[in-house]
Amino acid sequence: MRLVLICLLSVLSAGAILAQPFDLVLKGGHVIDPANGIDGIRDVAVSGGRIAAVRADIPATQARKYVAVAGLYVVPGLIDLHAHVFGNDSHLFPDDTALPTGATTVVDAGGSGWRTFEEFHRTVIAHSRTRVLALINILGKGMQGGEKDQSDTGDMDSAKTAETIQRHRDEIVGVKTAHFDGTGYTAIDRAREAGRLGGVPIMVDDKIFTNTGRTTREELLDHLRPGDIHTHMFNDRQIEMLDRFTGKLQPYMIEARRRGVKFDMGHGAGSFLWTVAAKAVAQGFLPDTISTDLHATSILAGQPDMPNCMSKMMLLGMSLADAVLRSTVNPAKEIGRYPELGTLGVGSGADITVLDLRKGVFAFKDAWGAKRLATQRLENAVTIRDGILVYDRDGRAFPVWSSAGEYEVIP
Amino acid sequence: VKRGVVMLVLLAAPAGAQEIYDILLKNAQVTDPANHRAGRYDVAVIGNKIARVGHDLPAAHARIAIDASPYYVTPGLIDIRTHFDSEAGGRNLQPDHHCLPNGVTTAVLAGAAKKMGPAKTRLLAFVEPEYAGGIENVAGILADERTLDRALKAAELRHTIVMFEGGEHSAEAVKRLRPGDIQTHMYSRQTPLAPWMREARARGVLFDVGHGADGFWFRIAAPAIRQGFLPDTISTDIDAASILLPRADMMTTLSKFVNLGMTPEQAIERATVNAAHAIRHPELGTLSEGAVADIAVVEVEHGQFGFLDSGHGRLPGDRRLRCVLTVRNGAIVWDSDGLSAPDWIKAGPYTNFK
Numbered sequence: 196m197r198l199v200l201i202c203l204l205s206v207l208s209a210g211a212i213l214a215q216p217f218d219l220v221l222k223g224g225h226v227i228d229p230a231n232g233i234d235g236i237r238d239v240a241v242s243g244g245r246i247a248a249v250r251a252d253i254p255a256t257q258a259r260k261y262v263a264v265a266g267l268y269v270v271p272g273l274i275d276l277h278a279h280v281f282g283n284d285s286h287l288f289p290d291d292t293a294l295p296t297g298a299t300t301v302v303d304a305g306g307s308g309w310r311t312f313e314e315f316h317r318t319v320i321a322h323s324r325t326r327v328l329a330l331i332n333i334l335g336k337g338m339q340g341g342e343k344d345q346s347d348t349g350d351m352d353s354a355k356t357a358e359t360i361q362r363h364r365d366e367i368v369g370v371k372t373a374h375f376d377g378t379g380y381t382a383i384d385r386a387r388e389a390g391r392l393g394g395v396p397i398m399v400d401d402k403i404f405t406n407t408g409r410t411t412r413e414e415l416l417d418h419l420r421p422g423d424i425h426t427h428m429f430n431d432r433q434i435e436m437l438d439r440f441t442g443k444l445q446p447y448m449i450e451a452r453r454r455g456v457k458f459d460m461g462h463g464a465g466s467f468l469w470t471v472a473a474k475a476v477a478q479g480f481l482p483d484t485i486s487t488d489l490h491a492t493s494i495l496a497g498q499p500d501m502p503n504c505m506s507k508m509m510l511l512g513m514s515l516a517d518a519v520l521r522s523t524v525n526p527a528k529e530i531g532r533y534p535e536l537g538t539l540g541v542g543s544g545a546d547i548t549v550l551d552l553r554k555g556v557f558a559f560k561d562a563w564g565a566k567r568l569a570t571q572r573l574e575n576a577v578t579i580r581d582g583i584l585v586y587d588r589d590g591r592a593f594p595v596w597s598s599a600g601e602y603e604v605i606p
Numbered sequence: 607v608k609r610g611v612v613m614l615v616l617l618a619a620p621a622g623a624q625e626i627y628d629i630l631l632k633n634a635q636v637t638d639p640a641n642h643r644a645g646r647y648d649v650a651v652i653g654n655k656i657a658r659v660g661h662d663l664p665a666a667h668a669r670i671a672i673d674a675s676p677y678y679v680t681p682g683l684i685d686i687r688t689h690f691d692s693e694a695g696g697r698n699l700q701p702d703h704h705c706l707p708n709g710v711t712t713a714v715l716a717g718a719a720k721k722m723g724p725a726k727t728r729l730l731a732f733v734e735p736e737y738a739g740g741i742e743n744v745a746g747i748l749a750d751e752r753t754l755d756r757a758l759k760a761a762e763l764r765h766t767i768v769m770f771e772g773g774e775h776s777a778e779a780v781k782r783l784r785p786g787d788i789q790t791h792m793y794s795r796q797t798p799l800a801p802w803m804r805e806a807r808a809r810g811v812l813f814d815v816g817h818g819a820d821g822f823w824f825r826i827a828a829p830a831i832r833q834g835f836l837p838d839t840i841s842t843d844i845d846a847a848s849i850l851l852p853r854a855d856m857m858t859t860l861s862k863f864v865n866l867g868m869t870p871e872q873a874i875e876r877a878t879v880n881a882a883h884a885i886r887h888p889e890l891g892t893l894s895e896g897a898v899a900d901i902a903v904v905e906v907e908h909g910q911f912g913f914l915d916s917g918h919g920r921l922p923g924d925r926r927l928r929c930v931l932t933v934r935n936g937a938i939v940w941d942s943d944g945l946s947a948p949d950w951i952k953a954g955p956y957t958n959f960k
Contacts, residue, residue: 288699291849469950494703495940558944565953566944586850589912596824596919605918 217242218582219592220258223265224549229520230271230538239269241545244582249539260584260606262592264549267576270519271539272299272546273501274526277398277426277461277486280327281315282306282338285491289325292489295586296500297575299546300326300536302526304398304426304461304488305371308337309352309359312367320366324580326546328530329363330371330398331356333386342376342402351381353388360393367393368530369424373400378408383418390423396529398459401427401434401466411435412447421455424529427466428458428482429475437474444478452480457529460508462499462562463488467507469561476511484526485518497560502550502573507559510569515552518573549577551588628652629933629946630668631903634679637871640879640892644871649679651899654936659893670938672945674903677930680874681891682711682900684881685856686745687769687790687816689716689845690729699846701727706940708856709902709929712890714745716769716843726934728900730885732769735760745885746788754779761787767886769814777802785810788884791821792830792837795917799830807835812884817854817916818843824866824915831866839884840876852914857904857927862913865923870906873927903931903945 217240226237226249238253239246255261275293278301279286286306293301307315307329315337320327332338335350360367370390375382383399390397399419411434415425431437436448452458460467460482485508487499494500499507505518513521527537534540539547550573557572578586587593593605629651636647636659648663649656665671690701690713705713705727712728732748733739735756746767749757754770761768768787770779776797780789783806791797792813807813815822815837840859848854860873882891889897907926914920932940941947 287703288846291699291846292703294850468956470956491700491703495706498942558947560941560944560947561950563953563956564947565950565956566947567950587914588853589910590914590918590920591912593912593914593918593920596915596917596921597828599919601825602917602919604916 217247217253217258219260219262219579219584220253220255221262221264221269221547221549221577222253222255223263224267224269226269226539227516227519228271228539229516229524230534231540233539234516237269239539239547241547241579241582244545246539246541246543246545248541260592262577262584264577264591268515268550268552269539270548270550271523271537272548272578272580273297273522274300274302274536275487275489275501276302276424276459276484276526276529277304277488278302279304279306279488279490280323281319282311283490287489287491287494288319289323289327292494292500293325294578294580295575296502297548297550297578298325298501299548299578299580300328302328302330302368302530304330305332305338305373308332308335308350309355310335311337312359312363316363316366324585326580327366328368329366330369331359331367333370333372333382333389338373342374345374346376346382348377348381348385351385353385353392356389357392360389360395367395368532369395370397372397373402375402376407380409380414380418383414387418387420387423395531396420396422396424398424398426400461401430412445415451415456416447416454419451419456422457422529424457424459424484425451426459426461426486427463427488428460429468429472430466431468431471437471442474444475444480448480457483459484460486460504461488462486462493462497462504463490464493464496465562467497467499467562469565469567472507473511476508476513481513482508482521484529485522486526496564497562502575503559506557506569506571506573509571509573510559510567515573545579545582547579548575550574551576625650625652625657625667627657627663627668628670628936629899629938630663630665630671631674631679631901632663632665632671634674634677634903636893637678637680637874638893639871639875640681640882641894643893649674649893649901651901651933651936654899656893656895656897656899658895670946672931676905678870678874678904678906680709680902680904681878681893682932682934683709683856683874683877683902684712684714684885684891685710685841685844685877686714686788686814686839686881686885687716687732687841687843688713689843701725701729704844704849704855706932706934707929707942709904709932710856711900711902711932711934712887714885716748726939745887751775751779754782758782758784771816772797780806780811783811786812788812788814788839790814790816790841790843791818792816793823793827794821795823795826798826799833799835803835812838814839814841814884815859816841816843817848817852817859818845819847819852819854820916822852822854822916824919824921827915828866831868836868836872837863837876839881840873841881848916851918852916857929858913861911861923861925861927862915862921864925864927865911865913865921870904870927874904899933899936901933902929904928905930
């Protein structure tokens, strides 16, 4: 009798294991997966670090771990195209800043150069749970020191930069030039040459003082190629995005976009202004990519993490689905990682973000410190990176302590 | 005599009326146990000091006046156990963006940081017994079971306290702690409530939370709190491992205690005045007039929330603390809701903007 019972139990438990093909199921959420045209209630299953299924009604019994996410939005892990996780004094470590705010991939914007990339890899990339990619600085020493240090054209070696790109194709996705205070276009042109040799786009910042002999128009139309990225797009102090007198979008912005130049938000501590963004968006000029420029200063000021930046664009009229597109698919495409990143397609790596669209009255501050009130705010609720649940604001993936017995650390 | 008092008050009033406040928090729910204040007050800051805590302070006399009526206003929080170390595997775990958004204006590092950039947060440290550096920022000596002897000796020599991290044999070791010494990780798996704890507390040994990745378990804390064994101090023990899943930041940690049955005032007391006295900095953790202006403005949100312990067991809860504004040394260093910010329409031209 006892033997029969044991046999029966073994069969039952084997059956239970067979009935649980998934490591994790997110149940009842509203999936927004622009790459696959999904915008509705679906369950999402994860197995072996990959998206295993996206469909209605995956039974919870088929999963070892089940997370109830009804009322929340399930989207591909957010990609922050403009982050700072190495190099200058105010860089942040990604795991304690990106993962809690739903960014599963960050692209370090120019912290390292060809002289310092190995150190970047050793000290940050190799230690991060967050996927860390890099736009390598055209400056060999990366983003160090003040503007004078960062304007040293003697340290801008296109060939050496391209060699480093070729050696680290898994991590380096482009070239960055920023904070260039010299005259002329040396920095942009050296970066573009490195980009050409390495087969990657370049990202250029807003450092275009007319008194240094450069104009936005020339930079965009004469020096950037299709696919190159102009960041800090709403920084109107240096980028002449709007006509100063009429407030009208400059024709060369439209022309540059038509030619394939990409425009990136890059909020940061200085580059998102309500007065500029409101006018540009009202004229239909949206950012191709939503990104944070999160660093030690901006994180305490405008708090431009990814959900914050997406909320700000939604305040200006962008739909949630569109904000997701510009935070997942678009950045993935621009860095040549689509559809490897930015989708919830079955078989993709399981980087997933679960967003809570809260209703209420919320204030959002721009880089000048002016606030604008809104009636909704996105907040990150759950982050899954490489199939592993790494952040869970409300502990919804875990059992209530009083009914869980003498548990050790529950994975 | 009575008339004399009235005269003094009348004389004092015009002096106050001529003050210009840099920051005025109006009609706040003030929690300042050091001064036995719990109720509606206005709190005024001039320069880097608390200038006045009183009633009917005129908003017209303030450069920045904030309606703080929906919020608790408390002394800047003191986290007596943290791990901020820029050298930990390149993790560059910096104090400011973890402390200031949590209302923490003073953080005590467990073990002196090897390399720490300049921070706005006031940083102190519990140091190893062998530490030979200056005393200025030393809050006490760190001890585990292995180093307790040396730590006690070093503490005697330096006239300071020991923070003992506990372990398998805490019951024996704690007998050797002196009044004022601190046992942290009080709700760890190895230390369910036992008579030796009450005995130690009766002798003046302090018990600290030290949440972290392994120091805080609901199955230990809940029954202990039910039986009245509350922490003396609430600290986070925050490190790279405890930020993400158990969420050991200060606001979340305090929220856990509120949902375990403590009042917000009880929780705040343990992260302000109690913490200040535990590390022998009684000038901190208070809103006394003349004290350095370290202030936290805290909202208690109502809703359905959940909280995890170090083992990832979940505590459902209906309240959550959120820090909306932090003042450190008289400066607003965190203002998540833009309470001190102008509305963009009224902000006029964005001038003087670098």
